[in-house]
Amino acid sequence: MRFDIMTLFPDMVNTVLSESVIGRAQFAGILDIKTHNIRGYSKDKHRRVDDTPYGGGKGMIISPPAVCDCYYAIDKLNRTRTIYMSPQGQVLTQKKAAELKNNYDQLIILCGHYEGIDYRIIEEIIDEEISIGDYILTGGEMAACVLVDCVGRLVDGVLTDSECHEKESIACGMLEYPQYTKPAVYNGRAVPDVLRDGNHAKIELWRIKAALDLTRKKRPDLL
Numbered sequence: 224m225r226f227d228i229m230t231l232f233p234d235m236v237n238t239v240l241s242e243s244v245i246g247r248a249q250f251a252g253i254l255d256i257k258t259h260n261i262r263g264y265s266k267d268k269h270r271r272v273d274d275t276p277y278g279g280g281k282g283m284i285i286s287p288p289a290v291c292d293c294y295y296a297i298d299k300l301n302r303t304r305t306i307y308m309s310p311q312g313q314v315l316t317q318k319k320a321a322e323l324k325n326n327y328d329q330l331i332i333l334c335g336h337y338e339g340i341d342y343r344i345i346e347e348i349i350d351e352e353i354s355i356g357d358y359i360l361t362g363g364e365m366a367a368c369v370l371v372d373c374v375g376r377l378v379d380g381v382l383t384d385s386e387c388h389e390k391e392s393i394a395c396g397m398l399e400y401p402q403y404t405k406p407a408v409y410n411g412r413a414v415p416d417v418l419r420d421g422n423h424a425k426i427e428l429w430r431i432k433a434a435l436d437l438t439r440k441k442r443p444d445l446l
Contacts, residue, residue: 230259261289285335309335311352315373
């Protein structure tokens with residue numbers, strides 16, 4: 224799957240997405256992630272991409288020409304979706320991530336900055352807006368990294384086993400059961416006996432019950 228990220232700060236995005244699972248998936252050729260510096264498409268001699276807002280107000284607004292020129296320069300695949308990371312968008316969920324992974328071969332992601340973008344950009348090139356939560360960031364770069372990680376990890380081959388994302392919290396419809404590793408006892412807290420006796424049927428029943436109990440306690444809304 225391919226991700227094209229339009230941003231004023233490509234190094235910020237590249238630093239995050241070159242690490243860990245997503246970084247390894249890029250190295251293996253499973254994910255293709257490209258950053259596009261919007262400033263490189265500015266025709267201003269100082270490479271400016273923003274200006275003061277009509278009607279007055281604080282801050283600067285990213286103007287349409289450089290963003291749209293950047294967008295039109297990107298090679299498009301057949302199944303492409305263009306997304307603007309915005310607090311005004313639909314909140315990202317695991318279901319939404321799965322829809323994007325299943326329905327598209329390429330996501331083009333626009334990162335806003337400053338006080339936002341000229342609304343004509345949204346009208347011209349954006350298919351949908353997505354938010355990662357009801358709070359404000361200084362720019363859309365970190366939100367774009369969240370979206371790439373959330374969708375990218377669902378692509379076949381990125382994780383070693385499909386169970387890695389099918390049975391985890393939220394994806395399975397409730398929270399995941401508690402996990403334990405060695406030592407068997409730490410500071411007087413012991414791993415539940417059922418997990419150590421080797422009876423896989425009992426272990427599975429314990430995990431289902433533990434997951435339900437945790438969900439009732441922490442996220443009853445999921446039930």
